[in-house]
Amino acid sequence: FELQIMRQLEHCNIVRLRYFFFSSGDKRDEVYLNLVLEFVPETVHRVSRHYSKSKQIIPLIYIKLYMYQLFRSLAYIHSHGICHRDIKPQNLLLDPESAILKLCDFGSAKVLTRGEPNVSYICSRYYRAPELIFGATDYTSDIDVWSAGCVLAELLLGQPIFPGNSGVDQLVEIIKILGTPTREQIREMNPNYTDFKFPQVKAHPWHKVFRPRVPAEAISLVSQLLEYIPSKRLNPLEACAHAFFGELREPGVRLPSGRDLPQLFNFSRQELSLKPSLAAVLIPPHLSSADGGLGARASNSVSAHAAPP
Incomplete structure (x- = not known):
């Protein structure tokens, strides 16, 4: 699956497959697939x-850049029906000079088909959506959005938001x-769990989770990604259009x-197909072409050296 998926992906925020070859292993029938990817250093x-x-926090401008590019990569793969299923900081490659982010490791990725x-045992701990912990098998690409929310919260906090050595933890x-999920929220995650008894815990206010200097827009975005009900989470394009990323759309x-x-x-x-109405927000006025082209001019207007070689 990984090779099939990698061969159909071409996007500035997804690591590029340069070449692949097969090699034989020590045993007679062993064959290994080797993928040669573009080099991204960090x-x-x-x-x-x-x-x-x-004891420092990543400067906010970098958090905005990294998360925005992650959401762009998710919008692209989700528009192709592909769910990554292992979003975590280790799978987000970075070029520190240009601040370009590239999503990698499609070893767990799958084209999800309704029905x-x-x-359910996929995705690395700390970043697993609650429906996976509940054992759901009919989940959607919204699990990637939950994981992205965990990454954002971690960058703002300086440590994972939901650590734990097991699903229960x-x-x-x-x-x-x-807070404790309601019966409706549990039903939306996995209908087989509705009779499960949980201790009743009240939700902790989001602004108390983060240090005082974290901007309200960042907290607002986290709260709209880390929702129990999968369909209530923002889709990746809606996340890109969020006010938290407004600074990136400003000229200069x-x-x-x-x-x-x-x-x-x-x-x-293709990327905008998840939510075409957002084009007006996503492409800043100073970059959109006079005839309303979908960023055709935008791709020429940004810095020449920002594009990967």
């Missing part, structure tokens, strides 16, 4: 660890913040190094 995980070791069951951590914004921002607005029609 990961969000390593960058984030570097900051937390020195076809899927395994993680559910306890989720309940501590979101640059990286702290003085370099131009990476390509952010070269949306294709």
Whole structure:
């Protein structure tokens, strides 16, 4: 599946497959598939660890850039019916110079088909959506959105928001913040669990979860991603259009190094297909063409050196 999926993906925020070949293993019938990918030097995980070791938080402009590009990559794969199923900081590659982010590791990815069951034991701990912890097999690509919400919360906090060594541990951590799920919320996650008894815990206010300096827009975005009911979570394009990313759409914004921002607005029609009405918000007025083209001019207007080689 990984090779099939990688061969059909072409997007500035997805790691590029350069080449693949087969090799034989030690045993007679063993055959290995080898994927050769473009080189991207860093990961969000390593960058984030570097900051937390020195008791610092990643500057907000970088959090905005990383998360925005993650949502763009999700909008693209979801528009192709593909769910990544393992979104975590280790799978977000980074070029620190240009601040370009690329989603990698499609080893767990799957084209989800309504009515076809899927395994629930996927996705790395800390980033697993509650419906997966509840053992749902008819989940949707909304599980990627939950994981992205966990990544955003982690970048803002400097540590994982829902740590836990087991599904039960993680559910306890989720309940501590979101409160006990109602019967309706449990039914939406997995109808087989509605008779399960949970201790009644009140939701913890989001603004108390984060340090005082975290902007209200960031907290608003997290709260709209980390929703029990999967269909209530923002879709990735709606997330890109959120006010938290408004600064990226302003003219003249640059990286702290003085370099131009990476390509952010070269949306294709395929990408916008999840929510075409958002084009007006997603493509800033100073970049949209006079005839209303979908970012055709936008892709030429951003910095030349921001595009990957």
